[in-house]
Structures are given as C-alpha cells and as structure tokens.
Amino acid sequence: MVKNxxxxxxxxxxRLFKELRLEKGLSHxxxxxxxxxxxxxxxxxxxxxxxxxxxxxxxISYALGVELSDLLEKIETSL
Numbered sequence: 001m002v003k004n005x006x007x008x009x010x011x012x013x014x015r016l017f018k019e020l021r022l023e024k025g026l027s028h029x030x031x032x033x034x035x036x037x038x039x040x041x042x043x044x045x046x047x048x049x050x051x052x053x054x055x056x057x058x059x060i061s062y063a064l065g066v067e068l069s070d071l072l073e074k075i076e077t078s079l
Contacts, residue, residue, distance in 0.1 A: 005079065010051050012075045013068075018046045020064045034063035 021031050021042075028042040035042070036059050044050040045060075052060065061068040 008079060009072070009075055011048075012078075013057065013071060014045055014048070014052070016071055016075070017060050017064065020066065021046075024064065026064075031060065031063055035059040036063075 021028075026034075028046075029039045032039045032042045035056070037056055041050070041056070042060075045052050045056070058068050061071060
C-alpha cells in the first residue's frame, strides 16, 4: 500500500499549499507569479487535476515562505 501512502502525501501537500495561500491572502494569479508557474497550473494542482512536479512543489513552497521538507516532515509524521 505504498502507492496509497504516496497519494496521501501528495494530496496533503497540495491541501497545505492551498491553506497557506489562503492564509496569506494570495490569489491563484499572485501565487503563480511568485512561483514562476501559470495561474491555471495552480488552479489545476489545487483542484486535483494535476500533481505538481518536485520542481513546481519546491517553487510553490518557496513562494509561500515555507520549506517543502518541513511540510513533508509534518505530513509524514501525521500519517
């Protein structure tokens, strides 16, 4: 069931990205600009239509002012 765990990690990471974006009052457009991706990429990631690549996940986390490794550690310990 490793695959299910991986899916949960990705899903939770995206949920935290959205939560942080909303806490910071950022629109999809504003986050996309800071992360160097398109607005539709952020929208598709948050809606579950796409999974972020590692590079995109790193860019989003930096744009949100958090370390991806810290988010992943938090998620790993909660599963």
